Amino acid sequence: MKTIEGLVQKIKPWLPKSHSARTAWVGALATTVTLLLLARLVPLDGRPHADWEQFLGRFHPLVVHLPIGLLMLVPVLEIAGKFRPGLKQAVGFVLGLALGACALALALGFLLAHGGGEAGPGVTRHLWSATALTIAVLLCVLARPWQSQGHVPFAYPALLTCALLVLFYTAHQGGALTHGSNYLTQYMPASLKRLSTLGAKAPPATSFYARHINPILDAKCAACHGESSVKGGLLMDSFESLMKGGQDGPVIIAGHPEQSLLLQRVMLPPDHKQFMPAEGKPPLKPEEISWIREWIQQGASPTATALAGISIREERETQPIEPVGDYGALMNEIRQLAQGQGAKLVPVSSKPQDGLILYTVDVSSNFGDAQLTQFQKFAPYIVEAELGRTAVTNASFDTLKLFTHLRALHLEETQVTGDGLAKLSSLSQLTYLNLSGTQVTAAALAPLSSMKNLRSVYLYNTPAQPAPLVGQAQPLTRNTP
Numbered sequence: 400m401k402t403i404e405g406l407v408q409k410i411k412p413w414l415p416k417s418h419s420a421r422t423a424w425v426g427a428l429a430t431t432v433t434l435l436l437l438a439r440l441v442p443l444d445g446r447p448h449a450d451w452e453q454f455l456g457r458f459h460p461l462v463v464h465l466p467i468g469l470l471m472l473v474p475v476l477e478i479a480g481k482f483r484p485g486l487k488q489a490v491g492f493v494l495g496l497a498l499g500a501c502a503l504a505l506a507l508g509f510l511l512a513h514g515g516g517e518a519g520p521g522v523t524r525h526l527w528s529a530t531a532l533t534i535a536v537l538l539c540v541l542a543r544p545w546q547s548q549g550h551v552p553f554a555y556p557a558l559l560t561c562a563l564l565v566l567f568y569t570a571h572q573g574g575a576l577t578h579g580s581n582y583l584t585q586y587m588p589a590s591l592k593r594l595s596t597l598g599a600k601a602p603p604a605t606s607f608y609a610r611h612i613n614p615i616l617d618a619k620c621a622a623c624h625g626e627s628s629v630k631g632g633l634l635m636d637s638f639e640s641l642m643k644g645g646q647d648g649p650v651i652i653a654g655h656p657e658q659s660l661l662l663q664r665v666m667l668p669p670d671h672k673q674f675m676p677a678e679g680k681p682p683l684k685p686e687e688i689s690w691i692r693e694w695i696q697q698g699a700s701p702t703a704t705a706l707a708g709i710s711i712r713e714e715r716e717t718q719p720i721e722p723v724g725d726y727g728a729l730m731n732e733i734r735q736l737a738q739g740q741g742a743k744l745v746p747v748s749s750k751p752q753d754g755l756i757l758y759t760v761d762v763s764s765n766f767g768d769a770q771l772t773q774f775q776k777f778a779p780y781i782v783e784a785e786l787g788r789t790a791v792t793n794a795s796f797d798t799l800k801l802f803t804h805l806r807a808l809h810l811e812e813t814q815v816t817g818d819g820l821a822k823l824s825s826l827s828q829l830t831y832l833n834l835s836g837t838q839v840t841a842a843a844l845a846p847l848s849s850m851k852n853l854r855s856v857y858l859y860n861t862p863a864q865p866a867p868l869v870g871q872a873q874p875l876t877r878n879t880p
Contacts, residue, residue, distance in 0.1 A: 417435065430494055434505075434530050443512050443522060446646065452514025459507035463573065465506055469497035470536065473559065487568045494540050501533040517623075517630050525572040532569050535562035608638060608701045615687045618640070619676050638701040653699040656692045665691075668745050668758065671810045674754050685783060685807035686855040693835070693859055707864060709857055721828060722752035726780040733777075742766055744777060754782030754804055759789050768794040775801055783807040787833065790814065796822040804828055809859070812836035817843025824850055835859040 446452075472493055482486030508529060508712070512522050539562055542555040616635050623630040633645030644650050650661040664675040665683050676682065683691075690709070697706050728735070733744045733755070741762050747753040757774060759766045767790035778801040785811040786795070796819040799808065806828050817839035823829065824846050830853060841863040847853060858864045 431534050434534060437509065441509075441513060443517065443526070447516035448514045450514070452510040454514075456507055456509075456511025456514050461506060461509045462500065462507055463504045465500035465605065466497050466532070466536075467496055467566065467570060469500055469545050470562065471498065474563070477559075478723040491543060494536070494543065498533070498536045498540055501529070501536050501560065505529045505533050515630070521572060521575055525569065528565060528569040528572055532562060532565045535565055564826070606700070606702050607694060607704060607706055611690050613638075615683065615691065619681060619683055619687075623677065642699070651695060651699050652697065654697075656695040659695050662688070662692055662695065668743075669747075672747075684831075685809070685833075688834055689831070689855070689857055693857065696859070707859060709855075709859065712841070721804060723754040723780045723782065725734075725751055726755070726777070727751065728781075729777060741775070743772075744757060744781070747782060755780050756783040757781050758785050760785060763788045764790065767791055771795050771798050774798075778802045781805060782828075783809075785809045786813065787811040788813065793818045793820075796820060799823060800825055802826065809833045810837065815839065817863075819845035820844065823847075826850070827852060829853055831855045833857040834861060834863075837861055839863050879880075 456838050473490060476486050476490045476493060480490065509526065511517065512526065535558060539555060539558045542558050546552050564737055603795075620635050633647075634640035636642070642649070642651055644660075647660060650659060652658040657661050659777060661675075665688055666672055667674040669682060674682075693706050693709055694700075697703070698841050700848050737745070742757060742759045743761075744755045745758055748827045753779065757777075766786070771786070771791060775798060780800075781802050782804050783806060784799070784802065788811065790813070791810070792814045793816060795810075795815070799805070800822040803826065806829065808823075808829065812832045812835070815834070815837050817837075819836075820839070820843050823832075827850075829850060832847070832853060832855070835857045836859070839858065842862055844856070844858075847856065
């Protein structure tokens with residue numbers, strides 16, 4: 400009994416003396432327990448949930464900067480208050496705002512993860528660190544009055560220091576989810592990578608997968624499907640994980656690009672709900688999509704050093720992309736095309752100067768040279784033409800030469816033979832040309848050698864198909880110097 404009385408006497412100075420203070424501590428304890436149980440009560444199962452959760456959750460990136468700024472201001476006010484005592488009066492108010500901002504950011508972040516099907520070690524670390532930060536700030540709010548009362552004066556500075564450390568860790572985890580786990584190390588000098596063993600897991604450097612496919616996935620997909628975040632149960636940070644697939648099954652079907660979910664999603668119109676990459680991240684370039692398609696078509700090998708029919712010109716400095724003109728006067732016609740059942744013109748982005756994409760996938764078999772001529776009025780604004788598997792012939796080159804800002808042209812599996820291909824030589828912005836599955840000959844390709852910006856030509860399953868490449872990327876064709 401005496402032992403208990405002695406213990407009570409020792410901790411008595413630490414206990415809140417007023418009824419309101421005791422109520423605040425009881426409320427803080429209940430809040431802490433609730434936060435710690437939150438992830439258990441509503442687990443992140445990696446599956447999308449209600450749309451309203453995603454709607455509210457997408458305000459998280461906006462709100463999350465509030466607690467960062469407010470908490471960084473607290474120690475500044477505490478230090479400045481030693482010289483200007485009036486500033487100390489604002490600390491409690493700022494700390495209270497920081498607590499509210501932490502709680503709001505935590506709630507919105509949880510809704511974003513739960514509603515959008517976000518899961519994975521990175522998401523879990525970010526959630527738990529944000530929870531710990533909110534609890535730490537709550538304790539700071541309750542412990543700060545102790546300092547002015549002379550009770551346990553070291554508690555508040557210690558808790559504030561812990562809160563700031565947790566803040567830095569939480570912000571780092573959030574940045575890794577947004578930009579990828581290698582955001583800080585992507586451009587680290589090779590010598591430092593070797594010292595830190597960061598490059599130990601790199602795939603074989605000589606394979607086509609390592610040189611061209613994996614970098615695309617790492618840059619465009621790893622933020623949602625990397626080590627930090629495994630959305631939809633799909634992990635894409637290694638070949639084995641990529642081939643394993645996610646909750647919807649395999650995303651790569653070797654030899655069958657048309658059945659591969661990954662390729663289907665990246666080829667959807669940008670405004671489609673299932674378009675990938677999602678949430679405003681940069682879409683894949685036409686040549687990147689074609690590399691993935693041909694890689695899948697030819698077996699999706701992790702070790703093959705080259706693909707038949709694909710020659711990639713060595714990287715060289717290219718001319719800056721010219722913005723297209725203002726097509727505002729044609730918007731009514733563009734909208735009518737989008738609502739119809741025929742070919743469509745889709746803006747590349749919200750910026751008109753980025754141009755339009757011509758889609759024919761819904762009417763490919765019925766789209767021929769005559770239909771293409773109907774798009775002449777839009778020619779100066781079209782930067783990409785998806786004419787693969789349509790009925791266009793060599794006559795299409797008379798119309799295509801008017802597409803002065805064209806950067807990517809898909810003619811795979813069409814009836815073109817290459818006669819008249821020289822008419823495209825005036826397209827100075829053209830960087831990508833897909834002629835796979837056509838009857839194009841090597842002789843017909845000769846005029847393309849003068850097109851300095853044309854980096855990628857695809858000739859798989861054509862008479863002009865080059866021999867498989869080995870090692871370094873080779874020139875476009877045998878006729879290119």
